[in-house]
Amino acid sequence: MSLPLNNNVPLAEIPALVFPALLDTLIMVGIVMLIVVLVGIPLGALVHNLAQGGLFENPALHTTISWIVSIGRSLPFLILMASIVPFTRFITGTNIGIAAAVVPMAIAGIAFFTRIVENSLRGVPPTLVRVAKASGASPLQIIRTAQLSEALPSIIGGLTINTIAMIEYSAIAGTIGAGGIGYVAVTYGYQRFDNTVMLATIVILVATVASVQLIGDRLVRLTTPHSRTQARLPRASRREASLV
Amino acid sequence: MISLEQLTKVYGHGDQRTVVLDRLDFSVDAGEIFAVVGPSGAGKSTLAQCVNLLERPTSGSVLVNGENLSQLTEKQLRVARRRIGTIFQSDGLYSRRTAAQNVALPLEYLGVTAEETRARVAELLDRVGLAGKAGHYPHQLSGGQRQRVGIARALALRPSVLLSDEATSGLDPDSTRSIVALLKELRDDLGLSILFITHEMDTVLQVADSVARLDHGRIVESGRIVELLRDPASGLGRALRPARSHESAPADATEWFVSYTSAAVPADWLTRLAGQLGTTVSLLGASIETVDGATVGHASIGVAGANAEHLISVARSLGLEARPEQAAQPAEILEPVA
Numbered sequence: 001m002s003l004p005l006n007n008n009v010p011l012a013e014i015p016a017l018v019f020p021a022l023l024d025t026l027i028m029v030g031i032v033m034l035i036v037v038l039v040g041i042p043l044g045a046l047v048h049n050l051a052q053g054g055l056f057e058n059p060a061l062h063t064t065i066s067w068i069v070s071i072g073r074s075l076p077f078l079i080l081m082a083s084i085v086p087f088t089r090f091i092t093g094t095n096i097g098i099a100a101a102v103v104p105m106a107i108a109g110i111a112f113f114t115r116i117v118e119n120s121l122r123g124v125p126p127t128l129v130r131v132a133k134a135s136g137a138s139p140l141q142i143i144r145t146a147q148l149s150e151a152l153p154s155i156i157g158g159l160t161i162n163t164i165a166m167i168e169y170s171a172i173a174g175t176i177g178a179g180g181i182g183y184v185a186v187t188y189g190y191q192r193f194d195n196t197v198m199l200a201t202i203v204i205l206v207a208t209v210a211s212v213q214l215i216g217d218r219l220v221r222l223t224t225p226h227s228r229t230q231a232r233l234p235r236a237s238r239r240e241a242s243l244v
Numbered sequence: 245m246i247s248l249e250q251l252t253k254v255y256g257h258g259d260q261r262t263v264v265l266d267r268l269d270f271s272v273d274a275g276e277i278f279a280v281v282g283p284s285g286a287g288k289s290t291l292a293q294c295v296n297l298l299e300r301p302t303s304g305s306v307l308v309n310g311e312n313l314s315q316l317t318e319k320q321l322r323v324a325r326r327r328i329g330t331i332f333q334s335d336g337l338y339s340r341r342t343a344a345q346n347v348a349l350p351l352e353y354l355g356v357t358a359e360e361t362r363a364r365v366a367e368l369l370d371r372v373g374l375a376g377k378a379g380h381y382p383h384q385l386s387g388g389q390r391q392r393v394g395i396a397r398a399l400a401l402r403p404s405v406l407l408s409d410e411a412t413s414g415l416d417p418d419s420t421r422s423i424v425a426l427l428k429e430l431r432d433d434l435g436l437s438i439l440f441i442t443h444e445m446d447t448v449l450q451v452a453d454s455v456a457r458l459d460h461g462r463i464v465e466s467g468r469i470v471e472l473l474r475d476p477a478s479g480l481g482r483a484l485r486p487a488r489s490h491e492s493a494p495a496d497a498t499e500w501f502v503s504y505t506s507a508a509v510p511a512d513w514l515t516r517l518a519g520q521l522g523t524t525v526s527l528l529g530a531s532i533e534t535v536d537g538a539t540v541g542h543a544s545i546g547v548a549g550a551n552a553e554h555l556i557s558v559a560r561s562l563g564l565e566a567r568p569e570q571a572a573q574p575a576e577i578l579e580p581v582a
Contacts, residue, residue, distance in 0.1 A: 127336050134296045134330040135350035135397070136322050145349070150338060225340055225381040 008194045018184055018200050022208070025180035028098050028105070028173070029166045035102070036109035036162065041155070043069075043110065044117020045143050053126070055139050072111030077169050080104055081176065101178030105169050109162060116158030120151040153224045160216025164209050171205070181205060246295070246328070246405045246437050247271030250304035253290050253461075264290045266461040267304065272437040274404070277427065279440040279448040281480075282458035288441050291458065292409040295439060296330045297321050308405055326350065329398030331411040336394050337382040343393045344369065344378040350400040368396040372426060388419030395426060399434075406430070406438045412447050420444075424451045445484050449535060455480065473540040476503045476565045485540070490529025493546030497526065499569035500555065503542040504532070506563035513562045514545070520558045524548045544569060 009017055047069070049055040050062035075083070081104040088103040089095050124147055132146040148155070174182025181201050189198030221227045253265040264287045272278040282288050293299040295306060297313060305314045313324045337346050344365050351361045369375050372392040382390055391411060398406060408427070412420040424447060431438055440451055448455050449469065456466035457480045465472075465480045472481035493499045510516060518525040525545050532541030547555060552568070559566035 125335060127332055128338060130293075130298055131330075131332055131336045131338075132349070132353070133298055134325055134328075134332075135353055136326040136401070137349075137353040138322065141353050145352075146338070150340060152340065223340070226383050 008192075009188060009197055011196065014197060014200050017188070017197065018181065018204055021179065021181045021184040021201075022204055024098060025167065025170050025182070025208075028101055028170050028178065028180055029163065031098075031102050032105040032109050032166050032170075033159075033163055035106040036113045036166075037159070039106075039110045040113030041117055041148065044114045045121065045148060047114060048118045048121040048147070049139075049143065055129070055142060069111050069114050072107055073115065075108075077104070077108055077172050078175075080108055081173060096177040098179055101170065101173035101176075101180075105166060105173060108169060109166050112165060113158070113162050116162060117151075117155055120154035120158055121147050123154055124150045153220045156216060156219045156223060160213060160220075163212050163216070167205070167209060167212070181208075245271060245274050245309055246439065247307045248295070248304065249307065251291075251294060251301050251306065252303045253287075253294055253299065254302040264461050265294065265301070268458075268463055270456055270463065270466065272405070272439050274435045274437050275431060276454065277431055277438040277440055277452045279442060279452035279455040280458050281442060281445065281448055281455060281483075284443065286458040287461040288443070288458060289409070292330075292407060292441050296328050296407050296409075297325050326354070326401045327403050328405045328407055329401070329403035331391070331394045331398045331406065331408045333410050333413055337390055339382055342379050342381055343374060343385065343389075346382070346393050347396045347400060349397060354401065364400065365396075368399055369393075371399070371430075372396045386419070387415050388422055391415065391419070391423050392426065395423070395430070399430070404435075404437065406436045408438060408440045408442075410442055411440075412442065412444065420447055421450065427451060445486075449484055453536070455484070457483075470536055470538045470540065473535060474503075474505050474538075476505060476567070485531060485542070487542060487544070488529065488531065490544040493528060494526060494548070497524070497546035497548040499528065500545050500547055500566050501542065501569050502545055502559060502564045502566045504540050504563065505565045507538060509539065509563040513564060514543075516562060517545075517555075517558060521547065521550045521555060523550050 043065075046056075047062065047065055050058045050065065052059065054062075072080075081101075084104055084107065085095050088100050091103055092099040094100050128146040128150060129142055132142040137145065170178070170180050171182025171185065174180050174184070175186050177183065181204055185198060185201040185205075188194045189201060248268050248270055251265055251268040252263070255262045255264055268291070270278065280288060280291060290299065294301050294314075297306070297316075301314050305312045307313065308324075308327050313321075313327075316324055338349070341349075347365045347368050348361050351364060356364070366375070366378070369378055372395050374389060374392050374396070377385060377389060382393070385393065394411070406427075412423055415423065427438060427440075428451065430436060440448070442448060452469055454466065454468050455472065456463045458464075465478065467475075467478075467480075469484070472478045473485060475481050487501070514525060514527060525547050528544040528546055530541065530543035532539065532543070534540070556566050
C-alpha cells in the first residue's frame with residue numbers, strides 16, 4: 001500500500017492543528033487534576049486514618065473504601081472508560097468531547113492519587129502525630145499540620161507522576177473522540193498514516209511531560225527545607241557571618 | 245504536682261491479656277524531678293503515654309494538681325493535655341517548620357493570635373538559649389539544639405508538669421549534660437514537676453531527686469537517689485553506681501567491699517581504718533562522688549589479717565558498711581534500649 005502524500009497535512013498547517021489540540025489536552029488534564037486533588041487528598045487522608053493506628057481507626061470502613069479504590073485502580077483505563085459510559089452520560093449529558101473524557105479520567109485519577117496520598121502519609125514518622133496530640137491538636141489540625149504538611153514534598157512528587165499518567169489517559173480518551181493531542185495523533189497519525197503529524201504530536205507530548213516533570217521536581221525541592229537550604233547555603237552563611 | 249493512683253494498663257482480653265502497667269502509685273511534687281528507669285519492655289513508653297493522656301488507663305487515675313484527668317471525654321482530654329508538657333525523643337520536630345514555627349505549634353492549635361504567639365515564641369527560644377536560631381530548620385540544628393526546641397515547645401502553654409520521654413536518649417554526653425542542666429534550671433525557676441522517663445542510669449544520677457525502677461509493669465523499688473545510693477542492700481542503688489572491676493588484693497590480704505552509708509564518712513577514712521585496725525589496708529578500686537551535695541561511693545580494699553567482726557564494727561563507726569568482697573552481689577545491669 002502506498003501512502004497518498006497529497007492526503008497529508010501540509011507542514012505549514014501543522015501548528016494550527018496541534019496547538020489548539022494541546023490546549024484542549026491541557027484544559028482536560030487541568031480540570032481532571034483539580035478534581036483529583038480536591039477529592040484525592042481528603043480521601044487519601046481518610047483511608048490512612050481509618051487504617052490500624054490511624055486517628056479514626058475503623059477496619060470495616062477502611063476495607064470497604066480500600067476495595068473500591070482498588071477496583072478503580074485495577075481496570076485498564078480503556079475498559080474503565082467504556083464501562084462507565086452510561087454514568088458519564090448521566091453526569092455530563094454527552095459521551096464525546098472534553099466533558100465526557102473528564103469523568104472517567106477523574107475517577108481513574110482519584111483512585112490513583114488516593115493511594116499516592118495514603119502512601120505519602122505512611123512515610124510521616126508516627127511520633128509527629130503523638131507530638132500534635134500532646135500539644136492539644138484536634139483531629140483536623142493533626143491531619144493538616146502533622147500529616148499532610150509533613151508529607152507535602154512526597155505528595156507533590158506523587159502528583160507529578162499522577163499528572164503525567166493523566167496526560168497519557170487523555171490520549172487514550174482521544175480515541176473515543178475526546179479531542180486533544182491524543183485525538184490528533186490517532187485520527188491523523190494512525191488512521192491516515194500522516195507521519196509528520198504523528199511526529200509533531202510525539203514531540204509535543206514529550207515536551208509536555210518533560211515540562212510537568214521539571215515543574216514537579218522544582219516544587220518538591222522548594223517544599224523540602226533540606227534541599228532548599230542546601231541550595232541557598234552560601235548566601236545564608238554569608239549573612240550569618242555579617243551578623244557576627 | 246502530678247500523682248498516679250493505682251494506674252493500670254491492660255492490653256488484650258482473655259488469653260491474650262497482658263498487664264503492661266500494674267497498679268502504679270507515685271507522685272511528683274512541684275519542684276521535683278522524678279525519674280522512672282527500667283529495661284526495654286518494662287512499660288516505660290506505655291507509662292509515658294498514659295501520663296500525657298495519649299492512652300487511657302484501664303483503671304486507676306492520673307491527677308494533676310489534684311484534678312483527675314483520666315476520666316475525661318475526648319474533647320476535654322484535648323484541653324487537659326495542655327497542662328502537661330511533653331518532651332519527646334529528638335525526632336519529634338516537624339521537618340518543614342523552623343525552630344520558631346515548631347515552638348509555636350501548641351499556641352497555633354489553641355488559636356492564640358499571631359502577635360501573642362510571636363512574643364511568646366521569642367521568649368521561649370530565649371529561655372532555652374536558642375534566640376539566634378529561630379529561623380533554622382531542624383536539619384540545621386544539632387541533636388541538643390533540637391531537643392531545646394522540643395523543651396521550648398513543651399513549655400509553650402505554661403504547663404505545671406513536664407514529661408520527658410527518653411528525651412536525652414541518643415544524645416551525646418555533652419548535649420545530655422546541657423539538657424539536664426536546662427531541665428534543672430527550669431524546674432527551679434518555674435516550679436515544675438518533672439517526670440523523667442529513661443533507660444540511662446548515668447542521666448538519672450545527674451538529673452533526678454528521686455527514682456523508681458519499673459520492671460514488668462511494676463515499680464520494684466523507689467526512693468530518694470541519695471538514700472538509695474547509701475543503702476548497700478538497694479539493687480537500684482547498685483545499678484545507679486555499678487562497681488567496676490578492680491585490682492586484686494595482695495596474697496596475704498582479704499578483699500572487702502566498703503560502701504558509704506551515712507553523710508558523716510570522714511574523708512580520711514582509709515587512714516583511720518588502717519590505724520584503728522593496726523594493719524595494712526590497700527586500696528584496690530574506688531568510686532566516690534557527690535550527688536546533690538551528698539558524698540556517696542564505694543571502694544574495694546585489701547586488708548591483711550584483721551578480725552572480720554572487728555573490721556565491720558570499725559567501718560560502721562566511720563559511716564561505712566564493709567562486706568567480704570565475695571559476698572558483694574554484682575550490680576544488676578539494666579539492659580540498654582536501642
